[in-house]
Amino acid sequence: MENGVEKKSGINFKIVLITLLFLAAIGAGAYFGYNKFLKGSSKSPNVVAQNNSSSVQTQQTSSQGNSSSSSYLQQVVAKYTFDLGDFTVNLADEGGKNYLKISAYLGYDDKKLNEELTDKKPMIRDAVIDILRTKKVSDINPKYMDNIKMQIIQKINPMLENGRLNNVYFDDILTQ
CATH class of the missing domain: 1.20.5 (Single alpha-helices involved in coiled-coils or other helix-helix interfaces)
Known part of the structure; x- marks a missing residue:
């Protein structure tokens, strides 16, 4: 037993x-x-910045710096890129004398998204311009660039039906 x-x-x-x-x-x-x-x-800080275009709210969102999005974007390497071309926009600084010139590329992994991006390029460029025009010269530095990229991704992805963006790449950045 x-x-x-x-x-x-x-x-x-x-x-x-x-x-x-x-x-x-x-x-x-x-x-x-x-x-x-x-x-x-987590969309709460970025959604506030997108929905309210006041420069005070945008500056607060940018100054918080989203470290989790930053680490995410640094880890993601897209299979394909789509050239959005050059952007030249006035920045939201006092007096309106500062501008930003930047070249942007969208990163994605689904090849069928290329045709949709080509068809919707004017709408996508308009969305990127809307985001860039709310920035100040102080926002255009390496510390806040990943936050700007995440805002662009979050604004463009709802427009897309055939896939999702996973990164944004900037080629040339010039502020004056």
């Missing part, structure tokens, strides 16, 4: 151990999934 009791307690110990390992694996997966996918898609 004692052997029967020892076998049963050994089986119970294995079940408890397997259950704990399973729960630990689920917890680790949930933690990784949250940090990788959900934490970077």
Whole structure:
């Protein structure tokens, strides 16, 4: 009889151990999934900046600096790029004497998105201009560029039906 009791307690110990390992694996997966996918898609600061074009709100959003979006954009390398061309816009500084000249490319992974981007290029360029015109000279520096890129992605992605953008690349940046 004692052997029967020892076998049963050994089986119970294995079940408890397997259950704990399973729960630990689920917890680790949930933690990784949250940090990788959900934490970077927090839209509240960027949506405020998009919906309210006042320069005060935009400056506050830019000065917060979204470190999770920054790390996301630095990790993502798109398969394909789409050339939006050059943009020359007046910046939102006092007096309106400062301007920005920039070349932009959209990054994406789905090849079928190229045709849609070509068809919607005027609307996309208008969306990018809307975002860039709300910036000040102080916003155009490496510290805030990833925030600007995320704003562009979040404004353009709802326009697209055949895929999603995953990055924005700037080739030339000139402010004066």
